[in-house]
Amino acid sequence: MKFLLIEDNTELAKAIATRMQLDGHVVDHTATIAEALAYARTEDYDLILLDIMLPDGDGRDFLAQQRAEQRDTPVIALTARSQVSDRISLLDLGADDYVTKPFDHAELQARCRAVLRRKSGSAQTLIKLADVEFDPIAGYLSVAGKSVALRNRELRLLELFINSPGQIFSKQKLFDRLFSADVDVSENAIEVYVGRLRKHLDPSRLSITTHRGLGYRLDHE
Amino acid sequence: MNSRVEISGSLRFRTAATLILGVTLLAILLFLGIRSYAATFAQQSQDSILGASLTSIIDAATLRDGVIELDIPYASFTMLNTATDDRIFYAVYNEGTLISGYEELQLPNLAETSEAVFRTSRMFGAPVRQVTATRILIDAHHRTRITASLAQTQDNLSGTLARISRHAAMIGVGFFALAVLLSIWATSMAISPLKRLADSLTRRGPQDLSPIIKPVPTEMVPLVASLNNLMARLDKSLTQSEDFIAEAAHRVRTPIATVRSHAEMTLQRVDKEENRHALRSMIRAIDETSRAAGQLLDHAMITLRADQLEVQLVNLYDTTEEIVLRLNAVAEMKDIHLTLTGSRSACIAGDSILLQNAIRNLIDNALKYAPAESCIEVEVHQAPTRCLVVRDQGPGFLIDEMDTLSDRFTRGKNAMGTIGSGLGLTIARDVAAAHHGRLVIENNATGGACVTLFF
Numbered sequence: 001m002k003f004l005l006i007e008d009n010t011e012l013a014k015a016i017a018t019r020m021q022l023d024g025h026v027v028d029h030t031a032t033i034a035e036a037l038a039y040a041r042t043e044d045y046d047l048i049l050l051d052i053m054l055p056d057g058d059g060r061d062f063l064a065q066q067r068a069e070q071r072d073t074p075v076i077a078l079t080a081r082s083q084v085s086d087r088i089s090l091l092d093l094g095a096d097d098y099v100t101k102p103f104d105h106a107e108l109q110a111r112c113r114a115v116l117r118r119k120s121g122s123a124q125t126l127i128k129l130a131d132v133e134f135d136p137i138a139g140y141l142s143v144a145g146k147s148v149a150l151r152n153r154e155l156r157l158l159e160l161f162i163n164s165p166g167q168i169f170s171k172q173k174l175f176d177r178l179f180s181a182d183v184d185v186s187e188n189a190i191e192v193y194v195g196r197l198r199k200h201l202d203p204s205r206l207s208i209t210t211h212r213g214l215g216y217r218l219d220h221e
Numbered sequence: 222m223n224s225r226v227e228i229s230g231s232l233r234f235r236t237a238a239t240l241i242l243g244v245t246l247l248a249i250l251l252f253l254g255i256r257s258y259a260a261t262f263a264q265q266s267q268d269s270i271l272g273a274s275l276t277s278i279i280d281a282a283t284l285r286d287g288v289i290e291l292d293i294p295y296a297s298f299t300m301l302n303t304a305t306d307d308r309i310f311y312a313v314y315n316e317g318t319l320i321s322g323y324e325e326l327q328l329p330n331l332a333e334t335s336e337a338v339f340r341t342s343r344m345f346g347a348p349v350r351q352v353t354a355t356r357i358l359i360d361a362h363h364r365t366r367i368t369a370s371l372a373q374t375q376d377n378l379s380g381t382l383a384r385i386s387r388h389a390a391m392i393g394v395g396f397f398a399l400a401v402l403l404s405i406w407a408t409s410m411a412i413s414p415l416k417r418l419a420d421s422l423t424r425r426g427p428q429d430l431s432p433i434i435k436p437v438p439t440e441m442v443p444l445v446a447s448l449n450n451l452m453a454r455l456d457k458s459l460t461q462s463e464d465f466i467a468e469a470a471h472r473v474r475t476p477i478a479t480v481r482s483h484a485e486m487t488l489q490r491v492d493k494e495e496n497r498h499a500l501r502s503m504i505r506a507i508d509e510t511s512r513a514a515g516q517l518l519d520h521a522m523i524t525l526r527a528d529q530l531e532v533q534l535v536n537l538y539d540t541t542e543e544i545v546l547r548l549n550a551v552a553e554m555k556d557i558h559l560t561l562t563g564s565r566s567a568c569i570a571g572d573s574i575l576l577q578n579a580i581r582n583l584i585d586n587a588l589k590y591a592p593a594e595s596c597i598e599v600e601v602h603q604a605p606t607r608c609l610v611v612r613d614q615g616p617g618f619l620i621d622e623m624d625t626l627s628d629r630f631t632r633g634k635n636a637m638g639t640i641g642s643g644l645g646l647t648i649a650r651d652v653a654a655a656h657h658g659r660l661v662i663e664n665n666a667t668g669g670a671c672v673t674l675f676f
Contacts, residue, residue, distance in 0.1 A: 009475060009478075009479060011479045011482075011483070012475070012478055012479040012482055015479065015482030015483050015485070015486050016482060018486050019482065019485065019486055019489070022486075022489055053471065080470060080471040080474040080475050080478065081467045081470055081471055097547070097550075100474070100515070101474040101475060101477070101478035101511075102474060102477045102478035102479075102480075102481040102482070102507065102508070102511045103478065103481075104481075104485075104508075105482070105485055106554055107550070107551055107554065110550040110551065110553055110554045111550045113550075114549070114550040114553070151556045151594070152553040152554060152555075152556045153554075153556055153593075170492065172491075172492060172497060173489070176488060176489055180554065181481075181484070181485045181488055181500075181501060181504045182501070182504050182505050182508045184501070184505070187497075
């Protein structure tokens, strides 16, 4: 996925971009509305993350400009303001969602996913691997021709594995992906979800193998 | 906001009372004036008849060879006839000797040439009006002086006077009544711009702090000018407060967001268990800080707005649905099934920003405390009582804490592992109170918390 991040706080922008890249996304970063408009005209983004208070104006101006130019790239606003009315006007102006700073990256991810799912149809995200078909945005999984209902955490876990088959993921990495950073849960909880995923994938030619001391890996028979 | 106002009398009453007092004095003066004028006038007419009668008597006296002849003309007395049969007394003296009439009639001392003298005296106990005149009679050899006096009782006069007084009193009372009505009308007229101003201020919405632009009478200009000035200042300070809260939120949250993102990013790169644990604790502390800051500012905003609700018709179901849809992304992260049921037509006249804030806080709480892969049920009911219910399958409330949990900064003992500021329920309770409702905290029979906002 290709994201455009418009945020004037460089430290925060760097942190967001790095985190997004860790999740396998491509992020373009800009700090001004003028630059952002130029980026948006030349590149085709899946999603735009937009700060509201920018040095050369209000992020809402960018939103209005985007909509005036008939560009319907989904936008998630990043706001540090607390007024509910402020949030409403964001949505009125065509932002698809917003997160309030400081935000949990897991929540930002969840919101991105929700927005992309709502706007899907434009982007085809179906991944095929052996006899498994998986659409992480739509939350669709078919194993050996049979569709399987996935819970959200199972889905996110599978997405990580299926994007990099053959790569070993540590328990911590998987845990960070599935849980908010603020939860106080033992990292062993990840075993439950790996176990469930194994069960779902049982009829297929894919399997998740344990590598003692290292982590888990998606294998292809 | 109803504030008591100390009352120091009524402007209308004061003006009317002053006017009526003045009018009363005027009416009394009018009465006395008419009466005294009438009395003088009546006295003058009696005097002129008495004078004419006495003149005809005294003119009838002749001196012939030193003998006084007095033939009182009949007409002299008939002209004094009155409706009330007033009595007449007369006396004629020649050089101190009574020639004819009543000797009881006292005469004033008169100089030789003096004109007729009128006075009021008493005769047989009754008040009389008396006229006395003197005349010198001369024939070829003699010169003598006669003095005649004529008195008449005043029954007719006092009757007339009483009648006139009665009429004068009636005129006075009529004048008084008319003047009272007039003064009441006049005060009403004078007060009416004030009343119109008060009415137009009362009819205003709580957010309307615009200046009064309708023309007002000159006397009210200073009042309206200061009122406009006050409202402008109030508007400014309210806007400043709201702006300050929004700005403060921004200032506090942006650096916290940076710190949190860094901490989270570091967490991704650290493998050692104790470091990861420390980072998680740090992130939790950051969240605690930002949540407390956010809730404090929200609470300040709510306190500010609760004093002047921006009331409009809010569809409770639609508002809740919007919040539920938005929070669904968060619910999904924990695989929580968040549902909304109830009456789609449930409406309330209230401040939509406050209501949204309260509802969001309640669902937020449920999301925080509910375990993964559980259900949260949100219900909106219009009947029998309009309410919003949020049920979760979390740990619920401890029985002995239920009464105090909605107090500021109070958190349940079983909430220690979860991030919170202790203001969520306070906000919900304050919003309910601002809408004349209440917040009820219970546990479900099957476990978990059940929080209800009754409106």
